[in-house]
Amino acid sequence: MSGRTRARACPERTCVGCRERAAKTDLLRIVAIEGACVPDPRGTLPGRGAYVHPVPVCLDQAVRRRAFTRALRAPGAPDTQALRRFVERTTVAEQAAG
Numbered sequence: 001m002s003g004r005t006r007a008r009a010c011p012e013r014t015c016v017g018c019r020e021r022a023a024k025t026d027l028l029r030i031v032a033i034e035g036a037c038v039p040d041p042r043g044t045l046p047g048r049g050a051y052v053h054p055v056p057v058c059l060d061q062a063v064r065r066r067a068f069t070r071a072l073r074a075p076g077a078p079d080t081q082a083l084r085r086f087v088e089r090t091t092v093a094e095q096a097a098g
Contacts, residue, residue: 010023010024011024012024013027013051014051015027015051015053015058015062016050016051016052016062016065016068016071017052017058017059017060017061017062017067018053018058018061020053024043024051026053027051027052027054028041028051028052028053028054028086028087029043029045029049029050029051030049030050030052030072030083031045031046031047031048031049031050032047032048032072032074032078033047035074035076035078035079036078036081036082037078037079037082037083038083039082039083039086039087047072048073049072050062050067050068050071050072054086054090054091055087056084056087056088059080059083059084059087063080
């Protein structure tokens, strides 16, 4: 071996809420389905995706800035209720575990 290690590049995405770049695995992918923002934790749903940190602060900023409408190219403001419930559930589960 030559002593060089090949570090694999980690894909990065930008959070539409806080606008910070982070590893793709640290962000939650969101897709628009029938006028609603749907969480896509596995990243396999078809369609255009937007990424957000799975915390209520970033979600609130994205909604306030209408970032999902722009990022998903959706007509009108998409419904974010299912997304908000998912983020709150995961936040509570992380706090209980750690």
